[in-house]
Amino acid sequence: PVADPVLVVNNIEVIYNHVILVLKGVSLKVAEGGIVALLGANGAGKTTTLKAISNLLRAERGEVTKGSIVFRGNEVQNLSPNDLVKRGCIQVMEGRHCFGHLSVEENLLTGAYTRRDGSAAVRRDLELVYDYFPRLRERRRSQAGYTSGGEQQMTAIGRALMSRPTMILLDEPSMGLAPQLVEEIFEIVQQLNSREGVSFLLAEQNTNIALKYATYGYILESGRIVLDGEAHALRENEDVKEFYLGVG
Numbered sequence: 001p002v003a004d005p006v007l008v009v010n011n012i013e014v015i016y017n018h019v020i021l022v023l024k025g026v027s028l029k030v031a032e033g034g035i036v037a038l039l040g041a042n043g044a045g046k047t048t049t050l051k052a053i054s055n056l057l058r059a060e061r062g063e064v065t066k067g068s069i070v071f072r073g074n075e076v077q078n079l080s081p082n083d084l085v086k087r088g089c090i091q092v093m094e095g096r097h098c099f100g101h102l103s104v105e106e107n108l109l110t111g112a113y114t115r116r117d118g119s120a121a122v123r124r125d126l127e128l129v130y131d132y133f134p135r136l137r138e139r140r141r142s143q144a145g146y147t148s149g150g151e152q153q154m155t156a157i158g159r160a161l162m163s164r165p166t167m168i169l170l171d172e173p174s175m176g177l178a179p180q181l182v183e184e185i186f187e188i189v190q191q192l193n194s195r196e197g198v199s200f201l202l203a204e205q206n207t208n209i210a211l212k213y214a215t216y217g218y219i220l221e222s223g224r225i226v227l228d229g230e231a232h233a234l235r236e237n238e239d240v241k242e243f244y245l246g247v248g
């Protein structure tokens with residue numbers, strides 16, 4: 001039997017400022033253990049979709065006006081972002097959002113704030129993060145604001161890991177990073193997926209890299225899913241090649 005999906009987004013609509021309809025009925029699923037790519041151009045609605053799931057729209061005067069979002073069998077639209085984190089789903093925001101004046105390690109420790117299992121367990125997970133990101137171990141005493149873009153992205157993912165998530169919503173991890181670093185980060189995403197069992201929904205404009213690592217993909221255009229499929233099938237799709245992979 002096929003396991004139930006971890007995340008089911010069912011026909012959601014999102015409106016900003018009561019008038020601007022940005023998501024026009026988006027549906028998607030993330031299977032247990034999946035790495036799902038949400039693809040599309042700048043402004044298609046990828047960030048809005050992730051924020052709708054993690055309930056971060058209110059601060060931007062956005063709201064889900066239709067549809068449902070089910071995480072591990074429970075509807076989650078009315079949960080606070082914190083409660084969703086406690087249930088195992090956390091978002092890593094676009095642009096990384098480290099606390100620039102804190103050290104790398106202090107940033108990582110802020111990720112454990114929802115936990116109640118004591119400092120020994122938190123220390124163990126800090127070591128786990130450092131095992132996945134050896135650069136962060138080297139830079140642990142550095143002020144995060146002075147580390148490189150790649151290191152800040154690693155810190156943001158590491159901080160999310162400190163909440164012991166079963167699912168990470170990862171917004172545009174490749175943004176502003178050199179190709180080699182992007183590969184490095186996606187390699188770690190794949191390891192976290194296969195060894196720690198973390199499922200991922202990742203928003204990416206970089207279709208090439210996302211479809212190299214994802215198991216499944218959705219393409220969003222102007223607030224609608226226009227195409228979805230197994231990552232290998234999308235890589236071979238002529239429209240995807242022409243419009244998103246830059247090989248006509």
Ligand code: ATP
Binds near residue numbers: 041049060205
């Ligand atoms: P990006 O790559 O820039 O993150 P995206 O695909 O994630 O693009 P969104 O950021 O979700 O797209 O934006 C989708 C649409 O919603 C855009 O037209 C954007 O202008 C609009 N939008 C986003 N945030 C707001 C807001 N707070 N108020 C009004 N409109 C917004």
